[in-house]
Amino acid sequence: MAKSVLDKVNGKKYVETKDKKISPTVNLSKDTLPQKSFKENSFKAPDRIEPKKEEKPQKPFIDNYDLPANYNTTSLTLIARDPQWIYAYWEISPASIEALKNQIGYEADRAVYALRMYDVTCVDFNGHNAHRTFDIDVGPHANTWYINLWADNASYCAEVGLRLPDGRFFPIVRSNFATTPRARPSERSEQIWMEAKPAPGQAPFVIGEIHKTHSDRLSAEKIAQQKKAEEAKHRKQRKIFLTEDDVRAYYSRLSPLLKDIIAERLATKSQDRKKFGIDRVSVYLKDGRIRLDDILIRGISKDKFLRRLLAGASEELVELGGASESISSGGAASEQNLPEYRRRKFFFEIGTELIVYGRTEPDAEVMLGDKKVTLRSDGTFTLRFALPDGKIPLDFVATSNDRIDKREISTAVERSKTKYNP
Amino acid sequence: MRIALLAWESLHSICVGGVGAHVTELACALERKGHEVHVITRMGRHDHAQYERIHGVHYHRVPFNTHPDFVEEVNNMCRSFVHTVFQIEDYMCAPFDIIHAHDWLTSNAMVWIKQGRGRRTVLTIHSTEYGRCGNNFFGGRSARIRDHERHGTFCADKVITVSNALKNEIMWMYNMPDWKAWVVFNGVNPRNYDGWIDPAAVRRQYGVGPIDPMVLFSGRMVYQKGPDLLVEAIPYILKYYGNAKFVFVGDGEMRWSVEDRARRIGVAHATRFLGYHNGWKLADLYKASDCICVPSRNEPFGIVILEAWSAGKPVVASSNGGPSEIVWHDVNGLKIYSYPESIAWGIGTLFADFDHARWMGRNGRVAVESAFSWDVIADQVLRVYNSF
Numbered sequence: 001m002a003k004s005v006l007d008k009v010n011g012k013k014y015v016e017t018k019d020k021k022i023s024p025t026v027n028l029s030k031d032t033l034p035q036k037s038f039k040e041n042s043f044k045a046p047d048r049i050e051p052k053k054e055e056k057p058q059k060p061f062i063d064n065y066d067l068p069a070n071y072n073t074t075s076l077t078l079i080a081r082d083p084q085w086i087y088a089y090w091e092i093s094p095a096s097i098e099a100l101k102n103q104i105g106y107e108a109d110r111a112v113y114a115l116r117m118y119d120v121t122c123v124d125f126n127g128h129n130a131h132r133t134f135d136i137d138v139g140p141h142a143n144t145w146y147i148n149l150w151a152d153n154a155s156y157c158a159e160v161g162l163r164l165p166d167g168r169f170f171p172i173v174r175s176n177f178a179t180t181p182r183a184r185p186s187e188r189s190e191q192i193w194m195e196a197k198p199a200p201g202q203a204p205f206v207i208g209e210i211h212k213t214h215s216d217r218l219s220a221e222k223i224a225q226q227k228k229a230e231e232a233k234h235r236k237q238r239k240i241f242l243t244e245d246d247v248r249a250y251y252s253r254l255s256p257l258l259k260d261i262i263a264e265r266l267a268t269k270s271q272d273r274k275k276f277g278i279d280r281v282s283v284y285l286k287d288g289r290i291r292l293d294d295i296l297i298r299g300i301s302k303d304k305f306l307r308r309l310l311a312g313a314s315e316e317l318v319e320l321g322g323a324s325e326s327i328s329s330g331g332a333a334s335e336q337n338l339p340e341y342r343r344r345k346f347f348f349e350i351g352t353e354l355i356v357y358g359r360t361e362p363d364a365e366v367m368l369g370d371k372k373v374t375l376r377s378d379g380t381f382t383l384r385f386a387l388p389d390g391k392i393p394l395d396f397v398a399t400s401n402d403r404i405d406k407r408e409i410s411t412a413v414e415r416s417k418t419k420y421n422p
Numbered sequence: 423m424r425i426a427l428l429a430w431e432s433l434h435s436i437c438v439g440g441v442g443a444h445v446t447e448l449a450c451a452l453e454r455k456g457h458e459v460h461v462i463t464r465m466g467r468h469d470h471a472q473y474e475r476i477h478g479v480h481y482h483r484v485p486f487n488t489h490p491d492f493v494e495e496v497n498n499m500c501r502s503f504v505h506t507v508f509q510i511e512d513y514m515c516a517p518f519d520i521i522h523a524h525d526w527l528t529s530n531a532m533v534w535i536k537q538g539r540g541r542r543t544v545l546t547i548h549s550t551e552y553g554r555c556g557n558n559f560f561g562g563r564s565a566r567i568r569d570h571e572r573h574g575t576f577c578a579d580k581v582i583t584v585s586n587a588l589k590n591e592i593m594w595m596y597n598m599p600d601w602k603a604w605v606v607f608n609g610v611n612p613r614n615y616d617g618w619i620d621p622a623a624v625r626r627q628y629g630v631g632p633i634d635p636m637v638l639f640s641g642r643m644v645y646q647k648g649p650d651l652l653v654e655a656i657p658y659i660l661k662y663y664g665n666a667k668f669v670f671v672g673d674g675e676m677r678w679s680v681e682d683r684a685r686r687i688g689v690a691h692a693t694r695f696l697g698y699h700n701g702w703k704l705a706d707l708y709k710a711s712d713c714i715c716v717p718s719r720n721e722p723f724g725i726v727i728l729e730a731w732s733a734g735k736p737v738v739a740s741s742n743g744g745p746s747e748i749v750w751h752d753v754n755g756l757k758i759y760s761y762p763e764s765i766a767w768g769i770g771t772l773f774a775d776f777d778h779a780r781w782m783g784r785n786g787r788v789a790v791e792s793a794f795s796w797d798v799i800a801d802q803v804l805r806v807y808n809s810f
Contacts, residue, residue, distance in 0.1 A: 189686050192688040242753060244784075244788045247785045248792040254793060255802065257604065257606060257805050260805070
């Protein structure tokens, strides 16, 4: 049992049965191999099948046949592939090779096929005056070859032929001349070609002064003016109205992480505003001591904290845009320079405001100077002004809805100069 | 919070490119916000101390063995990083809250720390190997580096990218899920570009006339950054602005071919190739120029744009990747395609109206101050740390 399994694995048994029984089918499959049929038909065009007219409409002709392997000619062609390489292809008809062998005689059996390359750069080639030659043994079956020249910018010619062991060379066919391009820019860099063009507004190739009439000069001035105006217009169009804050806002939103961080900070800032009415930073600086946010600055000495703050370095305390103003408006360092009465905590300030109110028809129009006053639904209105030192004229004009009635009231409010007596 | 930043470069050890400035500034900003920050980086000069505290940040410079294969050497560095982090933790008897690695170079260290002690890990990707190769999938070492990047993004708990374009690139190449990726833009310190200089004096040093329109290209001279495109655009601009000058700052494998190309097309008189510059010299050049051109074929973020804005100059930037997200077209810069004709259009448009160009430069400075300062960036990074 074990032996038979081993045999199966080694394939012995299988081979035996195959030889005895399955061989007919193997032969059959060999007949249908595509390679064989291809080999038989490769040298001649396959038989053309005449389509039967009544069976099918004619199919479009598709050329999927191979090119013939040879044309029974004798020729050699060189093509430059790239600056360093040449591609050669050739065909030698049996008749020409026979003729050459007859010419050589009995030594022809010892001859080898060779491709002889002639370097004919800048030479009127007559068969003997090449710069150099080299041979490539190509064998009887090759009909193409890639030749590395190890040089660029060269012209080559080639011959295919038989070479005898003693070195004699019998060419069969000579090729065309092939020139490879340069592999680099030209060495000739001394020429710099300039484009010759007349200057704008000047007639070309005129020697001497051109006499311009008065009207010409006028029109030239006009054209210049127009050009200037156009340029100015163009510049105006290119003007982009953006402030620094816009740029700052754009770049604060650019990175998603930064956007989140700033949004959070603004949220905490507004919470503080609600709580204390002022920024944390400014409160800290104005009081000169840590009052509000012991949490944030726990464990940092006052000097260090201040240093960080002024360096604009602390994550928690510097808010974009807001921080610099806070620092410059009320720094702790400038506290020493304040006058005596400001340095103490006691303070006293007053402010004045002006309120003007009135009443008219709800659909009337009231103007204060050249500005329209918005009325409430019942026709009353209230205006509130800051009242600095000086005089404020108040000229009201009320017009009815149908533009027939018109009333004017003029008055003025004056605040005399405020005096501070410290 | 106790944070470890793993970086192969920093301003206080070895500085190669943008990552060094990023790590150093980010560490300072996090420290200002009251966190304990340790930067683990390479040993720079031999006289550097292995441990130093600079501006409140703990710097650990680690030694490691060299190796002929670059990727293997980077792995050596990562092993040394892991060892150092574990030593620090043991010494302090307290774990790090966050392990934050930068780029594929340190991603393996991050992965091993996570495997060993299960710390929470964040990986910042500054650019991809695909982009550094000029949008090509090369084989060999490049393929190996891509594997490192894929592994790092797979193992990290959070991945920070410097732009949405880079995020999409990584999600596309390394099949990273969307919830893992956070976008935090790069930052700049605009204070470095404060102050007034005499533009004419700076220009005289480089042979540029005081009222010549001057374009500055700042970046590595490599295919990715497209200096050749700017050179091809020069003839179009010289046609209308014959005294325009183009100053190229930076070095790289394309420098000589670009110079040669400028000579061949006959615009060498309008170009200045200055080589590598940084520090105040570069800042002066920014301030002296009229606009900064960024014609990159692939740009993960484009710190050059922020530097130009800090100096109050408008940019002409190709709309590939990061610049298309941060530039507001016609407000603080012009977005163009990375073709010579389009670059010429952008620069010509700026030159046509210098008032508008200056206004754009001012807007750029406002943008930088509001959204790209390191404190703002550190807030966003902290947000990522706190999202665990």
